Amino acid sequence: MRVDVSPLQADLQPNVSQLITVTISNTATIIAGYAIRVLGADPGWVQLDTDEIALFPDETRVLTIMVDVPRGIPAGARRIAVQVRELTPPYESKVTEIDLTVPPNPVVQLRVDPMAITAGKRATFSLLVENTGNTAIRGFLAGDDPENQVRFDFEPAHVSLAPGQHSVLDMRASAKRHFLGTPTVRSLSVYLDEIAPDAFLEPPPAQPASGEEREPLAGATFIQKSVMSRSALSLLGLLFAATVFAVVITIALSRLVAQSTADRNLALQVAAAKNNAATTGQSGVSGVVSLLTSGKPVAGVTASVFATSDTTTPVATTATNAKGAYSVTDLPAGKYLLSFRGAGFVQIWYPGAVNAADATTITLAAGQVQGGLNVSLGGVPASISGTVVGDDVSAATLFLETLPGGATTDAAAGRPLGTAPVPVTPPDNGGAVVQRVPIGSDGSFSLANVPSPSVYELVVVKTGYATSTQRIDVGAGETRTGVHLTLSKGDGLISGTITSQDGPLADVTVTATAGQQTASTVSLTGAHAGTFTLRQLPTPATFTLVASAAGFASQTVTLSLGSGQKLAGVSITLNKSSASLHGVVSLLPRNERAAGVGVTVTDGQLTVQTATESKGNIGSWVVGGLAVPGTYTVTFARSDLQSQTVSVSLDAAGNLTPGSLGAQITSSGIAVSMTPATATVWGQISQPGGGHVCDTSTNALGEATISLSSGASTYSVTSASVAPNCGMYRIEQIPPGTYTLAVSAGSGTSPSAQVITLVAGQSLHRNVPLAPPASMSGTVVGCTTGPCLNWTVFLYRQADYPTTLAATTQTDGATGRFEFDNLEAGTYIVAVGSTGDPANATTTEQVTVEPSKPHDGVVITVTS
Structure with a gap:
């Protein structure tokens, strides 16, 4: 695999798309698949042509990535990475880093509250200073009036604001007032004088230098009463x-x-x-086959029923349907064992044994149909290896965890980033710990025997460092290498207050994200209601703060921390106006509900993720707490499906606007139909005269072995031997590529092979007829009375002669002919006798039979 990315450095202008090209060349000798991801960037900023491609040997393709950052993004250098990972052996992964720079654009807004105050000697105003640009602002506040009679005091006197941050200050205006008379109206102007980067923190002169003019950022009115005016009264x-x-x-x-x-x-x-309640009917078994790692149903798994006395030849076989269900009926009463085998999975015996000796016996009474015989299949174990990088990664611990579920998440636990437990204790992110390994000084790690296929989270923790988390999707039996995680020192702090129009707001979830690091906490109640603190944050870094609470629109703030900086006084206001989006995801071509599909909703600043329901109302999803009005991009993705993206707009009432209504979007929700990213091959195997023909009208053949191979991967199933799926086979979740489809049914039948090419989402129907099995026929002659009628013909395999018979027959009562059907290929000994006792056979003949060929004309001469 060869990967070229261009450019490696670029300047980003807000709302101006930056084009990045990725050139991928397949240097292998087989068809290869590739997955493309952009790391370190908000998903809403990036748009890819496609996230997966397949290339023939020596083929090259150029993909484009559009990066579009929103207004208000902080100025400075950012680094993203383009990862290209092979989906076929040797599963190589390459990561190319790109340096992006956002130029500075300083903008300051100042608001005075209230605009006018009636008071005596002095009046106190509140000033809201907000940095609406994308670079840090440092300056001193100053004020003046036309008569130059007012003295100004500011608390604090100077401000230092990061992009998106605001600060509330007090301004006290005082002047000598008249003893008697009407109130004096004084017009006030407020300025922010910028501090040079190398200046000392001393206030500049209150008045500008001679000839210098400056524009005020805000104005206010001080109505000064005389000494004898009446004081205002307020009511509570x-x-x-x-x-x-x-x-x-x-x-x-x-x-x-x-x-x-x-x-x-x-x-x-x-x-x-x-x-x-008991069930009645023919004896039989039924159940559901699901994934061990996720519980999702598995289609195309061969379910075989064996008698306890013979675990080599099944009594009956069938395959699971699209819902993972299987059913075998028409079984006689008795004791049975069940075996399950699927392409890419480890064979198991009911309920979870690895061999027949440990399996559970199923006892069926006459007419009993026993259901609920459910099993869980696990894929061939996978492995994950990579490196943890940082200034000191020794004594860190890596946890492999299942995805978080329920409310046991970081946000619910309120655990700040970096407050990691000691390395021997797994982080409480709501997922179950699958494996745990220590990290040495070189940072390398390796995880073996990982249950697959499944989606996991890799979590690295170390006391005094920020917890690093990375999600990874592992295929069945995959060998994943080149995984990189970053362990950053957590010495930063962000604290502040969450308020609403009614005052301080408690129980608000505050989440800070910077690359792989995420910190969460909850605003306090009681005497310190609304306050929050995020500790042990990695620095220097730029964080995206998201404050969310039920019934309020989420608020997003971007803050930058310098090395070891502790930022206090962050103020976030939540508005009660919010809306939600919901919908249903279906799977083509049968329009079945799709469970476990990731749904990402973003407006460029706020990003919310969820997944479609796996139980109850399967395929449905809902995301709430969205600010209105607004325009949102909704992305649907699952590892085995092709991703889809739609754009919707919400008005101030939270309703979908007509501009976003289309074939998939209606006023009642968003309906999305997704196509598989893999292919399916299915059909029927037939053979005239076959030994396991289960439907004579179609010559449908059971117990045939069907294999699909690309040279690197092989999928194998067995055709069903019972109705209504007699002779049917089905292989699902096949990566696109070129494969050899081979069918075999014993050594007496010539195997069939053909080359097929599969594309994503394809369902290929391919019936395979097999040539008839080998046979032997001939005549017994030499009897004095004419044809040797009703003589017994004994058939032995050459290696078993004369101890073990393979078959017997009698010559025809009219012509002396005999015939053996459904023979395995090989060399046989044919013996003839006038009685049914093989010890009395008088003549033998050696005959060699080839696969799928009739061996006719055998003549055996006997002495009467």
Whole structure:
């Protein structure tokens, strides 16, 4: 594999797309697949032509990546990386880094609250200074009035704001007032004088230098009363009645919950009684096959039923359907063992044994159909290896975890980034720990025998360092190499206050993200309501802060921390206006509901991720807390499906605007139909005169072995031997490429092979007819009375003669002919006798039979 990326350095202008080209060449001798990802960038900034391609040997393709950053992005250098990973052996992965620079654009806004104050000697105003540019601002506040009679005091006197940050200050204006008379109106102007980068932190002169003019950022009015004017009185309102009302509602709801619990218990008892009802009919077995790692149903798995006395030849076989279900009926009463085998999976015996000796025996009574025989298949174990980089990675610990579930996530636990537990304790991110390995001084790690296929999180923790997390999708039996994780020192801090229009807001989830690092906490309640603190953040770094709470629109702030910086006084205001998006994802071509599809909603600043439901209302999803009005990009992705992206707009009421309505988007939600990223091959095997023909009308053949091979990967299944799937086979989740489809049915039949090419989403129907099996026929002559009628013909394999018979028959009562069908290829000994006792055979003949060929004209001469 050869990868070239251009350019490696570029300047980014907000809302101006930057084109990056990726040239991929297949230097291998087989068809290869590649996955392309952009690391270190917000998904909403990046648009790819496609994230997966397949190339023939020596083929080269150029892909384009558009990077578009939103306005307000902080100035400075950023580094992203383009990862190209082979989906076929040797599974090589290459990462190319790109340096991007956002030029500075300083913009400051200042607002005075209130605009006018009536007071005596002095008045106090609140100033809101907001940095709406993309670079840091440092300056001193100053003020003046036309009469030059007002003295200004600012607390604090200077401001230092990062991009997107704002600060609230106090401005006190004082002047000598008249003893009697009407109030004096004084017009005030407020300025922000920038501090040179190399200046000392001393305030500049209150007045500009001679001849210098400057524009005020804001103005206010100070209405100064005389000494004898009346003072203003203010009234305070009481809200005590609201507390009484809340208590009444709480008591009423508790009664409803108790009644609902009783109704639920009654419904469960009724359902249990129904499930205990016995079933009748022919004897049989049924169940569902699912993935061990994710619980999703698995189609195309061969289910074989064996008698306990013979575990080499199945009594019957079938294959699981699209929902992972299987059913075998028409079984006689007796004791059986069940075996399950699928392409890319380890064969198991019910309920989870690796061999027949440890399997559980299924006992069927006459007419009994035993259901619920469910099993979970695991793929061939995978392996993951890579490197942890940082200033000191020794004594760190790497955890391999399943994806978080439920509410046991970092956000719910409120665990700040970097407050990692000691290395022997797994991080509480809501997922189960699969493996744990220590990291040495060289940073290398290796994980073997990883259950697959599945999606995991790699988590690196070390005391005093920021927790680093990376999600990884592992295929069945995959050998993943070149995984890189960064361990950063956590010595930064961000603290502040969350408020709403009603005051401080508690229980708000605050999440800070910088590359692979994520920190979460919750704003406090009680005396310090609304305050939050994120500790042990890696520095220097730029963080995206997202504040979210039920019933409020999420707010996003971008902050930059210098080396060891501790940033306090961050103020975030949440508005109550919010909306949600929802919809359903289906899978073509059958329009089945698709579970476990990742859904990413972003407006360039806020990014929210969820997944479609796997239980209950399968395929549905919902994302709430979206700010309105706004335009959002919704991306749907799953490892085995081709990704899709739609754009929607929400008005101020949270309704989808007509501009976003289309074939997939309606006022009731977003309906998306996705196509597989892999292919499927299915069909029927037939053979006239075959030994396992299970449908004579179509010559459908069971127990045939079907294999699909690309040279690097091989998939193998067995055709079904029972109705209604007699002779059918199905192989799913095949990566696109060129394969050899081979079918065999014993040594007596010539195998069939053909080359097929598969593309993503294709469902190839390919029936395979096999030539008839080998046979032998001939005549027994030499009898004095004419044809040797009703003589016995004994057939032995050459190696088994004369101890073990392979078959017997009698000559025709009219012509003396005999015939053997469905023979394995090889050399045989044919013996003839006038009685049924092989010890009385008088003549033998050696005959060699070839696959799928009739050996006719055998003449055996006997002495009467």
